[in-house]
Amino acid sequence: MPMLDIKNLTLEMQSSDGAIKALDKVNLSVSSGEIRALVGESGSGKSLIVSAICGALPSQWNLTADRMSWNGENLLSMSVQQRREVMRREIAVVFQNPQASLDPSATLGEQLEESIPDEFVEGSWFWQRAQHRKKIAISTVHKVGIKHHKHYLSAFPHQIPADIGQKFMIAMALVSQPKLLIADDPTRGMEPTTKTQILKLFTRLNQTRSLSILFVSHDLLAIASMSHSMTVLYAGQTVESGRMKHIKKRPLHPYTKALLDSAPSFRKDLPPKSLLPTLGGSIPTLQHLPIGCRLGPRCPRAQRACVQTPAVRKIHDHNYSCHFPLHMEKL
């Protein structure tokens, strides 16, 4: 049974010319002990989904879902208190921009010690507890691969380089020992060596503590190397989802194929300096979303039927929504 289960999540924003559906019937589920990748380009609503799960969306946006549950409890009808409890202890989020999401007026050490839940701290007297807190903070920081803890724990967010900040965000998320880690683009702008370090950390946590991870990114190389299953988003619609193995071997949706093709590392047969296959055009903005299948104007296989939103179809546990998927050769 999935831990996090989201069905037909729709997010509507009001604008001067009517409601805009920023997310249109998104389905997503994360089982326990699974690494699920959420792939999409910028503007596809990845970060909106993350905020929706956190409950951090502005109240004037209209969020509806057929089902949005955490371990069988409905997240949408929960009281604020309960929701906060879940977010505090069971789900942890690594946000996109560490420099912007850390408190600029407190040192990193203070922030990290603050996020340690009380139950983990041993000792009956306040000095013992403070000492133990510090010990936990240092060991967590070492775990994510920051070496000079003395220097960094007493530094302010503006004094540290971006990749240390990113690792620090991960440390803060892990310190409360969550069941689900939501990582919103954790490897952006990192150099390859640091990136593999972080990915190895995630894989290890997944194996040893059976931590589920929702890995939000558009770095397909990183995703393919670690995740078990994948959900592809395009302009607020779920396009395809299924086991990583199957999708990599045989993508059914033209967009997924284009994404996989865009990473030259996946293809050994590609001669160097040859042109990469691409989709024409660019990602639509929220104000000018096409009707029906939103890939329509860029899709090489688009036909008249594509102005209707395609229903989700299923082959075993491989879901896709396309009228003319790639395994149907005849058009």
Added chain:
Amino acid sequence: MDIMQVKDLTFIHNERKRWLKRPEVFQLGPVNLSVKRGETIAIIGENRSGKSLLAKLLVGALPADAGEIEINTHKYLAKYQSKDSQQKRTHDIRMILQHSSESMNPSVPVGKILDEPLRLNTGLSEAERKPIIEDMLVKVGLLREHYYFYRHMLSDGQQQRVALARAIVLKPKVLVADEPFAALDPSIRSQTVNLILKLQQELGLAFIFISHNLGIVRHIADRIIVMEGGEIVEEGKTETIFRWPQHTRTKKLVTAYQSLVPQNTIRE
């Protein structure tokens, strides 16, 4: 045929010692480099290894402390910034900055952005400049109408195209780019890669770029330069570097990359 020769290019950043502060010294180089016509060179390395600095020194955005750069048998001392040599250099070597969207003036339309290098560096009249700019827009895959567009009306990919157009509008021989693909989405990124490959074929551009994305480096680069701590620690053909890395830093980078790439073993 070598189009560009760099000899002993050195840059020293020296923050002076104060009471309790230790002096900070960062030295880049001496760098020796030769670039052939139509060649693609990738610079890889860790953060703070001096990659961006090297790119800026090559273009002349920063004055170096010693060394000389030879482009088309014309020698420049990298140290001096005399008016005359600076003028000539801006024609032959141009740069694409890391964040293309932030490096464009938001209050000026695209046409004006592209007009500026022409106006400042050539003696062409306005009537002569406009067709050149329109040609350039078409060449990078935009429309003539984009002449009147402002920055915010363009998408990421289109902004990258404008940045590219601005770099090649003076018909340079060498193009230097600082992480041109980092901020782009996958599908837009492959469009840009294709565009650069096409332009290189058409114009015979030499292309020097910095990237963290080793997949793309492997795909388009002819030669790779590996930097660490302000020095070039390894240099060689792309395949050689990826198959037989020599220096420890290169080995680290390549193994980190290889561990992500799906391995095609005999089983498959």
